[in-house]
Amino acid sequence: MTRKRHAKPRKQPLQARSRETYAAILEATARILEAEGLEAANTNAIAERAGVSVGSLYQYFPDKAAIFAELIIAAETELGDMMEALVSSTSGQTLEERLGLLVHAGVAQQMARPQLARLLDYLEATLPADPKLQAADERILSLIGRLLQEHRDMIARPATATTALDVLSIVKGMVDGASFAGETRERQLEARVMTALLGYLRYS
Amino acid sequence: MTRKRHAKPRKQPLQARSRETYAAILEATARILEAEGLEAANTNAIAERAGVSVGSLYQYFPDKAAIFAELIIAAETELGDMMEALVSSTSGQTLEERLGLLVHAGVAQQMARPQLARLLDYLEATLPADPKLQAADERILSLIGRLLQEHRDMIARPATATTALDVLSIVKGMVDGASFAGETRERQLEARVMTALLGYLRYS
DNA sequence: TCATAATGTGAGCTATTACTTGTTTTTACA
DNA sequence: TGTAAAAACAAGTAATAGCTCACATTATGA
Numbered sequence A, B: 001m002t003r004k005r006h007a008k009p010r011k012q013p014l015q016a017r018s019r020e021t022y023a024a025i026l027e028a029t030a031r032i033l034e035a036e037g038l039e040a041a042n043t044n045a046i047a048e049r050a051g052v053s054v055g056s057l058y059q060y061f062p063d064k065a066a067i068f069a070e071l072i073i074a075a076e077t078e079l080g081d082m083m084e085a086l087v088s089s090t091s092g093q094t095l096e097e098r099l100g101l102l103v104h105a106g107v108a109q110q111m112a113r114p115q116l117a118r119l120l121d122y123l124e125a126t127l128p129a130d131p132k133l134q135a136a137d138e139r140i141l142s143l144i145g146r147l148l149q150e151h152r153d154m155i156a157r158p159a160t161a162t163t164a165l166d167v168l169s170i171v172k173g174m175v176d177g178a179s180f181a182g183e184t185r186e187r188q189l190e191a192r193v194m195t196a197l198l199g200y201l202r203y204s
Numbered sequence C: 001t002c003a004t005a006a007t008g009t010g011a012g013c014t015a016t017t018a019c020t021t022g023t024t025t026t027t028a029c030a
Numbered sequence D: 001t002g003t004a005a006a007a008a009c010a011a012g013t014a015a016t017a018g019c020t021c022a023c024a025t026t027a028t029g030a
Helices: A016-036 A043-050 A054-060 A064-089 A095-112 A114-126 A131-150 A161-180 A186-202 B016-036 B043-050 B054-060 B064-089 B095-112 B114-126 B131-150 B161-180 B186-202
Strands: none
Touching: A016 A043, A016 A054, A016 A064, A016 A114, A043 A054, A064 A095, A064 A114, A064 A131, A095 A114, A095 A131, A095 A161, A095 A186, A114 A161, A114 B114, A131 A161, A161 A186, A161 B161, A161 B186, A186 B161, A186 B186, B016 B043, B016 B054, B016 B064, B016 B114, B043 B054, B064 B095, B064 B114, B064 B131, B095 B114, B095 B131, B095 B161, B095 B186, B114 B161, B131 B161, B161 B186
16 A cells, blocks of 8 residues: 555566466466455465465565556466467458457457456556556557458448457457356357447448 | 444434535545545545545445445436436437437446546446445346337347347447547547447347 | 575564544534 | 534544565575
């Protein structure tokens, strides 16, 4: 709760041992967040769950917010990597096929740990601005933008950043809503998301 | 942070003076939430901003979560009232016209205080289950469901609870995304939301 | 083998939190 | 005007938070 702006860069994990500690802290945080919520995710609890001491935690993260930020960056990097691979390897296919693959990847990731996904989304909006975080975010938007651009003759919307953001927002919104309501049938949800996206993009 | 489950019903505000205190506490909480975020919204700060003492705060709310819950209920009741009036008074009009009115009301409410709207959405998902809160929620969904039902021959989707939830999720998602990105042109946003909704509902 | 660097520890400090309680002030109304 | 109920007050309490620091342990490599 203390509002310090120290942002000291901490140690980088060099040896295998410390890399494990680092990863354990991130995973412990994710587990607490998804199982017990934001309030339960305090640094003492995180350290305990990770099986390390608080001191170790603060050797790799300048403050609690940095742990959250790193979690978001990791999730977005993972999604971004998958999306980039998909977009790059399917340039001959139709918009519908390619969008289907992206939606499949996105829905799967968000539904794998829905509580966590919702919380990270919320945290992203409240965390102090972090250039790395913003970059990971923009990468995803620009991949969607690239797809729209490549199929711009098939859609009734301009292939702009706004349209890309709308696409992402629709996916996130629908998955959030569905998981909150207890929906678990991923394929059906994917199909509905596809309907919404294609309906938005194709018809004016 | 203390996890008590007392849920004592507190005093009801009877006199004009206490009704003002009650309202001041709610408004102070909303202002702090939207300007400084969830962490800053502690009971001492809320009381101070409201110009009352902490003791007074706890005369009307059993705990901090109850203040948040009341804020959500108030917002959803307001939206529900507007929606109900619109749905009831436009039974002769087209789906497009009626949906446009609902979207206008919903977008306006969420864009009036976007930070607050996002936070309340998040809080709703984490607060202890409250029947009143759930009722307010279901009322909005059932109004959307009623509209879908009345125009079921105009849409390609089943007029089910799932479809109603999808509609609500698309609106919330798009407005959240847009306001997070700094979008302020409400009419344009509304138009895009309408495109997405009609695209989703009309085309399979 | 030993010195140095890397990593890990956890008691404990300080600040802050949610909430209580004993008391005082204000209001309603007989 | 007097009095009982309603409302408001705010000092205080116990718990807990984030984070530091002096020290211990483990690894590296010459």
